[in-house]
Amino acid sequence: MPPMELDRTDIAILRALQADGRQSNLALAEKVNLSPSPCLRRVRQLEEAGVIRGYTALVDPKAYGLPLTLYVRISLERHARDVVETFEQAIEKLEEVVECHLLTGGADYLLRVVVADLEDYQRFMSEEIHVIPGVASIDTSFALKTVKSSRVYKKP
Known part of the structure; x- marks a missing residue:
């Protein structure tokens, strides 16, 4: 499967999730200037495409x-x-x-x-x-x- 083409909004979503993977979809949507539904849809697409490989806790x-x-x-x-x-x-x-x-x-x-x-x-x-x-x-x-x-x- 060819790599997913990332636009500016996808990159903004990825950077926001890298900074805080536990934030709510509502908070994420506000940060990237989307309504919650399209934001969640984009996150799911990024997960399904393998761009987002998973979520984890950073432990000291x-x-x-x-x-x-x-x-x-x-x-x-x-x-x-x-x-x-x-x-x-x-x-x-x-x-x-x-x-x-x-x-x-x-x-x-x-x-x-x-x-x-x-x-x-x-x-x-x-x-x-x-x-x-x-x-x-x-x-x-x-x-x-x-x-x-x-x-x-x-x-x-």
Whole structure:
């Protein structure tokens, strides 16, 4: 299915929902200058087209008990299909990994990992990451502070 063509109103709806996904349809309609019925119809169309993939709560990892955020760059020994599939399937099962991106450049993957403390990180690395076949190298950086975290995309 070809991607949905987004107009200015669709983009306004998306930005408003990214900023506050719990707002009522009435509040959303007011923000985007539509009446409630057409606004709801557009939201449903965006959902059905897969532009809106779902709704979730943004939970503070520190309040949840996972104050340590790490960025882990991983390179594979080789890029054969079986190695890549094995790695990606293993990563999908790990709850500590909240994001995994296939990259260009020096490393093959970038993981965003949240853990409780250094001991939890050491356990995660030795029991979960190091045992995945085909991993050639691992380079980890600790996030010291979050300067910006936004879920609202810029206007196209």
